[in-house]
Amino acid sequence: MRIPLSDDNGHQYRDLNGNGVLDPYEDTRLSPEERTEDLLGRLSLAEKAGLMFQTVIEVGPDGDLVETAGRISKSPTSEVVTGKHLNHFNVHQIATARQAATWNNNLQELAETTPHGIPVTISTDPRHAFVDNAGVAFSAGPFSQWPEGLGLAALDDLDAVRRFADVARQEYVAVGIRAALHPQIDLATEPRWGRQAQTMGHDADRVSEFTAAYLEGFQGASLSSTSVACTTKHFPGGGPQKDGEDAHFPYGREQVYPGGMFDYHLKPFREAIARGTAAMMPYYGMPIDLTVGGEKIEEVGFGFSRQIVTGLLREELGYDGVVVTDWELVNDNHVGEQVLPARAWGVESLTPSQRLAKIIDAGCDQFGGEECTDLLVDLVENGEVSEARLDESVRRLLLVKFRLGLFDDPFVDVDAAERIVGRADFRRQGFEAQAESTTVLVNREATLPLASSIRVYSENVRPEQVSEWAQPVATPEQADVAVVRLLAPFEPRDDLFLEAWFHQGSLDFPPGLVHRLSRIAEHCPLVVVVTLDRPAILTPLVPFVSALVADYGSSDAAVLAALRGRIAPRGRLPIEIPRSMDAVRASRADVPGDTENPLFPVHFGLTI
Template sequence: MIHSPSAVPDHRTRAHEVVASLSTQEKAGLLFHPILTIGADHDPDAPSPFGPSSRELIVDRGIRHFCLASIPSPVETAAVLARLQEIATSHGSRLPIVFSSDPRHSFLSNMGATHRANGVSQWPEPIGLGALDDPELVETFARIVRDDYRAMGIRMALHPQVDLATDARWARQAQSFGSDPALTSRLLSAFLAGLQGPELGSTSVAATVKHFPGGGPQKDGEDPHFPYGREQVYPGGRFEEHLLPFRTAIAAGVAAIMPYYGMPVGLTRNGHRVEEVGFAFNRALITDLLRNELGFAGVVLSDFGLITDAHVFGKPFPARAWGVEHLDSAGRMARLFAAGVDQLGGESDTSQLLRLLDDDLVSEDRIDDAATRIVDVMLRLNGDDSGSSVPDVALMPAREHVALGLHAQSRAITVLKCPGNALPLTSPRRVHVRGLDPDSLPTGWEAADLENADVAIARLSAPFEPRDQYFLEAGMEQGSLEFPTEVVEQLRAVAAQVPLIVSVTLSRPAILTPLDEFATVIVGDYGASDTALLDALTGRVAPEGRLPFELPRSMAAIAASRPDVPGDTVAPLYPAGWSANYSSLEGEGASR
């Protein structure tokens, strides 16, 4: 049973005592963090899509951390997690489970990155919070996330993501705050204040800041979930700039940090060439830099799937063991612990770690060291909660939270092009709509065919290249940022008949150059319902967003830019920080 850490002056001392009381097998189980998918009728004895049953993982392997993938409603989730906790606290170490989650309050859905809101309030993607640059709002949002997670039984967030969006092609920008390291650090501080509080405790959700040391500078903008995206490059020499948010996280007492998949290529630091292996396998970056130089004392949780090559739902999914592909799974595991990783994301083979221990390829001291950091976080989360209460899951989502999220969606919208008095749309109109639900039009407005319309409104998503060779690849927005020619020409024909308003969901930058030629108004949203978009277009809510990254003029300009340098394309169509609502930008004029 876990005792309150408030009874002793040093949480880490109590963690040492707990670890010392565990068997080697129980300690080994703490060093794994597999994925768990549950339904309302979850059977703990049934095999999962990823292999063993949840009971086997909890009881036989001693695992006490699970990342939740698909889940049912909040009420059903809370009931299932409570049943799994009963199994955990009555077997083996008796330690409770720490359930974790990727973001769950936004619009995008990708099993490997984020989940569309279901039973919780819906907010713009984090990149939209970057467009607003409102730390108070971010802290409020983080408190809502904290309370929703705690109500369901989730105590660890596998976010926030603080990679700088410095290459326009990269697939993961929607979950970041933008390309500016100072803005990212400012919003990160606010998010941690809301999620963890002034210190990690019984009312906190433990944050995992990712992806160390910054995942934005991908060669050709490709994503390192896949073999073609394994290289991360720094032609502009900006490695230290990408580190800034992690320095902020450490100073704020973040519970965990997750290294990225990529491998640094051509990186020299302190006069030494950094080995070209994936960040989690890289002792120079995990132990020497993160631990010793930056002083991080929390948990290093690896990104998921670094050891075991797999086929998932019929698709290949090679382990992201970049630079050490030649090692077998045992060699990869040993290399991760030697580099300084404490916990293995997406893995569950505890027997392999025990074999490494028997063969003296991983030491007992190393296991104890990692387990102590992990138990330290568990003790803090499960400390004295006599003065706190868990939010009522039956009341989710709270009406005021839904309203706040909707308002934030509208506020974050960035007006990119708006001549004269084109906005707001102040009187009832006959509207030709494309990609917009006609039922969302304001009272008194009318959906009309093109010939009878006063104005046209078209909603578009940022372009990407569909790919589906590997598991998760179909859900990643990668490749070209150019709209298909047929889409451009269809909208050009619309604009030839009526004024055209185009809204583009900027989950990543988009090449708007051809649309800029004929659209009367262009706005960018970062995850917004049709109602939220129309609230902004009609002036019901003032759109306040500024571009959190630049919108390049062409793919050729992107190809000629340096992936680690923010705002590095020549003559961008719209620079970072731009909004047509404001007469000037800091440090430059508003003209393009």
């Protein structure tokens, strides 16, 4: 049951602590800062500790609260909300807008039963595109569907980025999601890195401009009751991973700067700070042989580094917003029979309590993917961490909630959510962005645009999408043209939890596939469309394709609309396409566009 509005001399308020008195933190006439200070002084140690954790809880089928441990979540909902005092949660799978909105309202009603009625802040990783990886992003589901971050960058259009962010903001707010664990503004300078799809390329100046437009669309000029608070990641730039291996995993923990380009990777983060990003997230990566300002940086994950979080981010760059760690720096993650070690890179020998203490000393405010509040309370009670230090972080976290208006009304209109999420005009804009971001790399003898009523042989394209405008045929010998969609190549792995969802390793296509495609091209003109979640070595395809096209997460319908010229493709590569794996291996991980004689340079793209 929701707390009813009370009246104090003509002023209505929500009596969040149930004491029958209008307390300053309940008074909408006061500033967020004044309300924060009042509430901070009322909180118990356990409540403060709860604010400093953000973890995953899952949505029940009908929007009900899940009162068991889920596949990803560790504890029943009531236990973490009322028992551990957590009120920041990352939501994963969402089936419908009604389900999500109902769940938000049920969760907020539960939060009202806590001692001070602190509302929940629901966060999400990106969920408006195609990648479905619980460690990174979710496919759109009921939300409007757009290209991945690389595709937004391929549009090379600040207004388009701003439009996307504004649409996503409206859909998030409609279901109660008020925090975005994005934008991801790492510079994709290592071609093999498995986290590129949600980045916006490797041109630091252009990514900085995209960052400003993205934050404007989500947050507005400042945080308000209509904003979504952004967590910009991954400070100080997660792109230059050694050999392109991802720091989610022990073999990918090392971050390297052989080209001395550390400051280059900071550029978009400077812009995010200037634009008032609500939060920052350091990456898992552990810097190797890195010197900043003449000081050797400790070889520990960035979330454990006082030199990076306090020295660089807070003191040198002047950032005083929330710093939330990436997920599971403290405890191992066990899911079924699989395990993923805590990403405690460089501090593996420390106990979970010691890791917590080091993260706090680094200057972080919130522990991502953890709920071990008892360890934090013990650190304070044992005198290892001061309660005053917790107050610094809690103050920042509460201030965001007040600025978002959550204390005044955290509930949403379920019927309105159904009308807003996936609205026809939002879906149309997303579809157009998918098609327009398509990037034409080769177009021999004006193969594109494709004519209507031709005979088409296709692979990895839904047949009904072809039959709408052409005659599908069963073999290349029968066809006027062949259209084949491919994923960028990767090496499948499935030992550690999450590993199977990450595309890592070689960028080479298997030789058998290349040979088979060449045989198709002997019978009819061949159009190959490669979905780039990171670069691919396209060199073997160029001699025999009639057209070569890249997309960054697009439906079959959107790709075909671009190939036919029904929606003109205007994409430009946000990353370069290397000529060979030898060139990739010889390049420097932190240097943009560093592969020798690239097949296609950054910003390349043809018109048709």
